[in-house]
Amino acid sequence: MAIGYLTIQTRVANDAIPLEGIQIRILDDQGGRVYDLTTDSNGETPMVSLETVDSSLSLNPNYTGTPYVGYDVLAQGEGFRTVYVEGVPIYDGESAILPITLIPLQELGRSTDVTRIAIEKPAVARIEPHFQQEPVDEPRVLRQVVIPKTVTVHLGPPASYAADVNVSFLDYVKNVASSEIYPTWPDAALRANIYAIITFALNRIFTEWYRSQGYDFDITNNTAYDQAYVYGGPIYESINNIVDEIFNEYVKRPGQNAPYFTSFCNGTTVTCSGLSQWGTVTLAQRGLTPLQILRSYYPDDIVIAEANSVSDATASYPGTPLRRGSTGLDVQTIQTYLNRIRRNYPAIPNITDETGVFGSSTEAAVRKFQSIFNLGSDGVVGKATWYKISQVYTAVTRLAELDSEGTSIGVGTVPPNTVLSQGSRGNDVLTLQYILNVISQFYPNIPSVSQDGIFGAATKQAVITFQQMMQLNPDGIVGAATWQALYNIFLGIQENIPSNNPGSGYVEYTVRSGDSLWLIAQRYGTTVDAIKRLNGLTSDSLYIGQVLRIPTSASTSPSYFEYTVRSGDTLWILAQRYGTTVDAIKSLNGLTSNLIYIGQVLLIPDGA
Numbered sequence: 001m002a003i004g005y006l007t008i009q010t011r012v013a014n015d016a017i018p019l020e021g022i023q024i025r026i027l028d029d030q031g032g033r034v035y036d037l038t039t040d041s042n043g044e045t046p047m048v049s050l051e052t053v054d055s056s057l058s059l060n061p062n063y064t065g066t067p068y069v070g071y072d073v074l075a076q077g078e079g080f081r082t083v084y085v086e087g088v089p090i091y092d093g094e095s096a097i098l099p100i101t102l103i104p105l106q107e108l109g110r111s112t113d114v115t116r117i118a119i120e121k122p123a124v125a126r127i128e129p130h131f132q133q134e135p136v137d138e139p140r141v142l143r144q145v146v147i148p149k150t151v152t153v154h155l156g157p158p159a160s161y162a163a164d165v166n167v168s169f170l171d172y173v174k175n176v177a178s179s180e181i182y183p184t185w186p187d188a189a190l191r192a193n194i195y196a197i198i199t200f201a202l203n204r205i206f207t208e209w210y211r212s213q214g215y216d217f218d219i220t221n222n223t224a225y226d227q228a229y230v231y232g233g234p235i236y237e238s239i240n241n242i243v244d245e246i247f248n249e250y251v252k253r254p255g256q257n258a259p260y261f262t263s264f265c266n267g268t269t270v271t272c273s274g275l276s277q278w279g280t281v282t283l284a285q286r287g288l289t290p291l292q293i294l295r296s297y298y299p300d301d302i303v304i305a306e307a308n309s310v311s312d313a314t315a316s317y318p319g320t321p322l323r324r325g326s327t328g329l330d331v332q333t334i335q336t337y338l339n340r341i342r343r344n345y346p347a348i349p350n351i352t353d354e355t356g357v358f359g360s361s362t363e364a365a366v367r368k369f370q371s372i373f374n375l376g377s378d379g380v381v382g383k384a385t386w387y388k389i390s391q392v393y394t395a396v397t398r399l400a401e402l403d404s405e406g407t408s409i410g411v412g413t414v415p416p417n418t419v420l421s422q423g424s425r426g427n428d429v430l431t432l433q434y435i436l437n438v439i440s441q442f443y444p445n446i447p448s449v450s451q452d453g454i455f456g457a458a459t460k461q462a463v464i465t466f467q468q469m470m471q472l473n474p475d476g477i478v479g480a481a482t483w484q485a486l487y488n489i490f491l492g493i494q495e496n497i498p499s500n501n502p503g504s505g506y507v508e509y510t511v512r513s514g515d516s517l518w519l520i521a522q523r524y525g526t527t528v529d530a531i532k533r534l535n536g537l538t539s540d541s542l543y544i545g546q547v548l549r550i551p552t553s554a555s556t557s558p559s560y561f562e563y564t565v566r567s568g569d570t571l572w573i574l575a576q577r578y579g580t581t582v583d584a585i586k587s588l589n590g591l592t593s594n595l596i597y598i599g600q601v602l603l604i605p606d607g608a
Helices: 055-059 169-180 187-206 237-246 277-285 290-297 329-341 360-372 383-409 427-440 457-469 480-496 517-524 528-535 571-577 582-589
Strands: 002-012 023-027 033-038 048-052 069-076 082-090 095-100 114-118 150-154 164-168 249-252 303-306 506-510 547-551 560-564 601-605
Touching: 002 023, 002 069, 002 082, 033 048, 048 069, 069 095, 082 095, 095 237, 150 169, 164 169, 169 187, 169 237, 169 383, 187 237, 187 249, 187 277, 187 290, 277 290, 329 360, 329 383, 329 506, 360 383, 383 427, 383 560, 427 457, 427 480, 457 480, 517 528, 517 547, 528 547, 571 582, 582 601
Parallel strands: 002 095, 082 114
Antiparallel strands: 002 048, 023 033, 023 069, 069 082, 150 164, 249 303, 506 547, 560 601
């Protein structure tokens, strides 16, 4: 019998927090136990081998059986709702990655309820209609094709009351490709299909096809309208690697900016005027390139274009890969991001190279990051690695920022006794918006909102979504029952989500310009000698980018919090917002001028 492979990953908050110690059980189709595993500090199990069927079956369009073997996966952890995934397809010679998002409970303990996720067979093997609706009227279009940071997917037909989930664009494309076709197909066939999938999604987003009709999502997972997406489904290595390479490339006509409407169907049980998925296999076996395959189904003048920007990215990809020997600000940016991510993923080695110089330790950190996040582990920062580092950095700093915002707002543990509705303003609205944003990091169906203290339409929609999730009256009004449910979920997250260094007795700190051991000791309420002992230092010398372990105790904590600079920020605005002074911020950060830049991480005094 043939062999395939499976790895399970358990992470939350958009990959910001890996969940260590989650118990994983893999079962066969008869319910028999195959493996018992535990996730490591990266939230990942070891790769295991599983029996399956020969890959030749997945290349035969006339084969009516299932060209893979399905396995069930059970994930359990203290403080989280249990997840049971049924029918994970394992293919001959293919490595599957199963990402499991665990939802924190409202109290500590093991869940008695189970979230069940059924993995359907790929769309190419289904007999139900698979055709997409092309815009009939001239749609309004965005001016520039930009790769979105996230996609909001409606898990059902457009007019249904199904849930929406927010997912990163890369993960969306990988999931769709893994849910549409077989990962064992020839490389050229996979690429042609993935180009069609990327372009179809960008067409829906670029033309604002659903949002212009009043919907609050970008695309559905219903194949009669769009393309398959299985929430909680696996991703396969062959597909994963191709998407990382071409995720910002799409099909278009010469002289046009809009992504072409790349409709497709399986070409056997369902036929259409667009691409035949099974037909791409035949053409690839004949030696055609991906572009030649696409031109066999779409106009013969189509080209592959590249979108050079990603929306909401912390910093834009420099355009050329960074590797050992590279120097400059882009290298410094990557080093800064990785050193911050390392606090949450301690398996990433410390970067000891000179700031802005891509040396051996930077390469080692990049390789480990790539390994953790299923990227080609070559130590080179290409576009996929750059944007993944940017995405994870944004996620981890967002959590730190939310934590500091909660401190400044003074959320507490008792809900306000006010009733809020659209049009309300003030501090209680800020508290509501803050709690919704915290919950949105751990519940993919809850949208994040702007924290402006104004109860607008977006805040109302987020409240309605939360009320639906909690089976409350979805009226968009925040009364006593909704307040209590919000606080129950919020406090459950605080209780059940692990800290960066649970029980370690230290926090990690990245040395910045102007730092000294004495200044750091003052910030954290410790001593220079204690820091030196914990880090094995024999002198007081430090270098920028160095990661130190700082002793902590229940009675001591740093007298500052981290803040990531946004558009419109100035030192004066930050000082007013957080009850401090410009000079105090400059002194704490070793700044010699008032200039700050978007994405810069500042230390803000936390004593006001």
